[in-house]
Amino acid sequence: MALDSSDSTAVGRRIKELRRANGLTQKEFAESLGIVQGFLSSIERGTKTPSDTLQIALCHTYGVSREWLLTGRGGKGAAGGGAPSVPVTPGGAGTPLLGRVSREFPEGVEARDVIGQVALxxxxxxxxxxxxxxxxxxPTIRDGDLAIFTPGGAAEHGSIVLVTNRWGETILRRYREKEGEIFFSPDNAAYAPFQPDPDTRIIGTVVQVWRNVRI
Incomplete structure (x- = not known):
């Protein structure tokens, strides 16, 4: 949701209020959301606007409603958010389009996990x-793009992989190795890289990206 300057200032105040209510420093709060402290500081001051994805992540992590975050109304309830869609066929030949990635993936992919077939x-x-x-x-991969990936836990330095984050969600990051340590890095400098924990799992490697450009 696009915000004007006055809206951004008000949202920044509410985010600061939420952070303080949880007893967290800017550094701790930023790390919990996977962003850098400087970006959070700009959001709290109202000079930067949180993206739709960051809004959803914040609401999901701290249990507040998106209505409250954006308007200050509605109390602090369940978070909600929209999702972009791509045209797909409900069945037949093509590449399976996953609506969710189960913990057992790629073993035992169920019909409910597949929301359609992509013919490209x-x-x-x-x-x-x-x-x-x-x-x-x-800018490598944008919101609403279609990522095609091959399943498997092996990855090469610099490749973009589908990996689980600290909440068990599947996200895209670039696989990096430095001095014997592994990092998963965003291409967007506003967000921070992270190192794997025992529950982190590489699900697959992105081999193609398709973008629907409206002209």
């Missing part, structure tokens, strides 16, 4: 597709 040229056999949400990998 040049996609290798055995791939899956997901709709990308958020601007973490911008």
């Amino acid at each position: 040229p040049g996609i290798p056999d055995g791939c899956f597709a997901i709709v990308v949400y958020g601007d973490y990998m911008a």
